[in-house]
Amino acid sequence: EAGVAQSPRYKIIEKRQSVAFWCNPISGHATLYWYQQILGQGPKLLIQFQNNGVVDDSQLPKDRFSAERLKGVDSTLKIQPAKLEDSAVYLCASSPGLGPEQFFGPGTRLTVL
Amino acid sequence: GEDVEQSLFLSVREGDSSVINCTYTDSSSTYLYWYKQEPGAGLQLLTYIFSNMDMKQDQRLTVLLNKKDKHLSLRIADTQTGDSAIYFCAESTTGGYQKVTFGTGTKLQVIP
Numbered sequence: 001e002a003g004v005a006q007s008p009r010y011k012i013i014e015k016r017q018s019v020a021f022w023c024n025p026i027s028g029h030a031t032l033y034w035y036q037q038i039l040g041q042g043p044k045l046l047i048q049f050q051n052n053g054v055v056d057d058s059q060l061p062k063d064r065f066s067a068e069r070l071k072g073v074d075s076t077l078k079i080q081p082a083k084l085e086d087s088a089v090y091l092c093a094s095s096p097g098l099g100p101e102q103f104f105g106p107g108t109r110l111t112v113l
Numbered sequence: 114g115e116d117v118e119q120s121l122f123l124s125v126r127e128g129d130s131s132v133i134n135c136t137y138t139d140s141s142s143t144y145l146y147w148y149k150q151e152p153g154a155g156l157q158l159l160t161y162i163f164s165n166m167d168m169k170q171d172q173r174l175t176v177l178l179n180k181k182d183k184h185l186s187l188r189i190a191d192t193q194t195g196d197s198a199i200y201f202c203a204e205s206t207t208g209g210y211q212k213v214t215f216g217t218g219t220k221l222q223v224i225p
Contacts, residue, residue, distance in 0.1 A: 042215030
């Protein structure tokens with residue numbers, strides 16, 4: 001069974017630029033999560049989708065971050081414009097439903113200069 | 114809001130047992146988890162325990178939960194160099210969906 005795929009693995013941009021990350025969850029997984037992991041910290045949930053609907057985006061900075069999950073499969077997370085403090089690893093995870101197990105992708109490391 | 118705390122660093126000798134501790138604040142936690150993160154990789158779920166359990170054992174891993182003190186521990190028996198990683202404690206509550214809160218992680222260093 002293929003795992004959660006993310007791209008790109010690394011991205012370096014300058015502040016005020018835009019960036020987008022892509023996630024392909026495990027086939028059949030209804031729930032998809034985006035986390036932000038700042039160096040030295042645990043992951044923080046940004047947004048959670050159930051199929052193609054948002055169930056929690058309370059910690060998503062909506063003035064600059066947006067995410068979508070068209071057709072309930074792949075998802076993209078966008079930052080526009082980026083700030084220095086957005087430098088982090090962005091992790092995507094998926095789970096079959098509402099149960100406890102989440103499966104994580106390798107993450108995208110974003111550096112904002 | 115929910116808070117999960119862990120010590121930052123633990124160093125053990127190969128073959129010894131490791132015990133990683135965690136405290137949490139949310140008394141309505143449903144599940145408690147241990148994740149492992151190796152350098153440059155995503156998180157891997159090691160094990161989880163339902164909040165009405167006291168202990169769970171899975172091969173070299175033993176999880177102990179003291180719900181009264183809101184304390185969770187992970188014991189790794191016969192620690193190997195391949196166990197060197199960052200270990201995250203996490204908790205979730207169920208309110209129609211699982212919302213997971215992670216601790217800051219404990220870096221385990223295994224000395225050969």
